Amino acid sequence: MTEQISLNRFRRGFIFGLGVAAVIFFIWHTKGQPSWCAPSAPSWLPWAQPEEHCVREWISALGGWAAVAVAIPTIGFLAKQLRDADRFHRQTVAMTLERNLTLAKRMTRRCGNERRRIDRIKLNLSKMNAVAGAAGSSTILSPETAKMVLKLIENFEETDLDDFEAITFVGATYLRSARKALAGIQKIADSASKANGGRTISGRELKRVDSAVMRASSHLKRLDDHAKEYLKKWDVA
Numbered sequence: 001m002t003e004q005i006s007l008n009r010f011r012r013g014f015i016f017g018l019g020v021a022a023v024i025f026f027i028w029h030t031k032g033q034p035s036w037c038a039p040s041a042p043s044w045l046p047w048a049q050p051e052e053h054c055v056r057e058w059i060s061a062l063g064g065w066a067a068v069a070v071a072i073p074t075i076g077f078l079a080k081q082l083r084d085a086d087r088f089h090r091q092t093v094a095m096t097l098e099r100n101l102t103l104a105k106r107m108t109r110r111c112g113n114e115r116r117r118i119d120r121i122k123l124n125l126s127k128m129n130a131v132a133g134a135a136g137s138s139t140i141l142s143p144e145t146a147k148m149v150l151k152l153i154e155n156f157e158e159t160d161l162d163d164f165e166a167i168t169f170v171g172a173t174y175l176r177s178a179r180k181a182l183a184g185i186q187k188i189a190d191s192a193s194k195a196n197g198g199r200t201i202s203g204r205e206l207k208r209v210d211s212a213v214m215r216a217s218s219h220l221k222r223l224d225d226h227a228k229e230y231l232k233k234w235d236v237a
Contacts, residue, residue, distance in 0.1 A: 097234070100167050100230070101230075101231065101234060101236055103160065103163055103164050103167070104164065104168075104227045104230045104231050104236075105227075105231065105236075106160060107160065107161075107164045107223060107224070107227040108224060108227045108228060108231070110155070110158075110160065111220045111221075111223050111224035111227065112224070114152065114155060114216075114220050115217065115220050115221070115224070117148055117151065117152055118152065118213060118216065118217045118220070120148060121145060121148050121149060121152070121213050122213065122217075124142065124144075124145040124148075125145070125206070125209065125210050125213065128140070128141065128145075128206060129206065129210070132203050132206060137203055138200050138201060138202050138203065139200070139201060139203075139206060140197070140198045140199070140200055140201075141188065141189070141192040141198050141199050141200075141201045141206075141209070142192070142197075142198040143192060143193050143194075143195065143197075143198055145192075145198075146188075146189040146190070146192035146193035146198070146199070147189075147193045149185065149189040149209065149213070150186070150189050150190060150193060152182065152213070152216060153182045153183070153185075153186055153189070156178060156179055156182055156216060157179070161175055161223070162175070164223065164226075164227065165223075167230075168226045168227075168229075168230055170222055170223060170226050171222070174218075174219050174222060175219060177215065177219075178212075178215045178216050178218075178219040181211065181212035181215045181216070182212050182215075182216060184208060184212060185205075185208055185209045185212045188201060188205055188208070188209060189209070
């Protein structure tokens with residue numbers, strides 16, 4: 001509504017200036033040289049022509065005032081446009097910052113939850129490694145542990161991680177590498193979660209599961225550190 005009013009004022013000013021110029025041109029064209037022309041007067045410079053103040057000079061002088069009449073609403077309109085653009089920019093920056101801060105807070109909570117899940121997985125894997133022994137014999141991956149691994153894989157596919165890494169440079173390959181490692185053990189965990197009493201896995205498969213979980217844990221620690229640093233930067237607890 002306000003922008004429409006400013007635009008109407010600009011149009012009225014332009015039409016007014018154009019109308020003034022048109023009236024002057026009409027008078028000059030129909031009535032010839034107006035009576036307000038002053039007679040010629042000798043110039044104060046001996047080599048110059050006599051001065052004459054007539055239609056050309058009047059139009060030239062009045063044209064400047066007409067330009068001012070047109071320019072004033074134009075300047076006001078442009079100034080308002082600049083103020084509106086600056087306000088819109090400030091609002092956009094504030095909204096973006098609020099979104100990023102909310103995302104960083106959510107990332108710290110998610111990292112905490114996932115790292116606690118990983119601690120439970122690690123505890124179970126350490127027991128499995130103890131059973132397998134140094135020879136790396138086969139052992140049982142329980143359905144409970146397998147389900148926790150599957151939940152970890154699922155949560156690592158959430159877009160929040162990508163969104164957060166888009167605003168803070170965590171590293172171009174860490175998340176992709178962790179996802180790839182977790183995807184490599186998904187079939188193992190899926191079959192173990194569905195088997196009654198778990199699934200027997202080889203020592204090699206156990207190492208793959210252990211390695212993927214450790215890689216996920218390292219990246220979560222990295223994400224948590226970056227999220228806390230981002231919140232600290234903006235003095236947000």
